[in-house]
Amino acid sequence: MFEEWSDRRTLRVFDPPRPVWVDMAATGMAGGFTPANTVPLRVRTSGARLEQRMQGWQHAWLQVSDGRWVAVVSVRLSSANEQSHASIPLTVAAGAIRPAESVTKDEP
Template sequence: MINTDHWNERWPDHPVIRTFEPARPVKVDIGRALPLGRGGASRADHVSMRVKTSALYMSGYLDGALKFWARMHDGQWLAGVTVYVTDAGGTNSVDIDMLVTADAITEAPAT
């Protein structure tokens, strides 16, 4: 995801990269994380059934794992997450590493 091996904190008491081991479960709001549907998305009735059923299903809230927070120069925090994505049928899955804004994630409720 992100390699911080050579990152040297100038103020160690106030780190700008905060990692979690183990990762924390989160929900990722894909609508906030990615500007999907803008510039290039086809109308649903123009997409083949092959694509609708076997392509990445990235909609709504997806399960993920928060691996780190990284602070940007303007004070915002970015979340380093791994999102678990399936196809529409749930047959295939892939883990996707992403940097998303803080408003795109919520901590998953404790089980």
């Protein structure tokens, strides 16, 4: 993932990735309310289920050009009907994650 990042002073890699809790509302991906009757049934059953807080794995800290550090994480998503699954990469603000030693490591 970071093979081409040459300045290791601005990158701190976790190998293996460390378990974290990701505040999905802080990422802008979860939260808010949409009445169920305005969303097609196909989307309600097959769409990705996003929770307020989700298990994830932190792959690295990356320093951005303004000096802040952001977390490079992955979160395992499931569809509402549990038929589809995917691990998605995210780059989030440092305040959007918390260490979680009790997270099971299904897929980093």
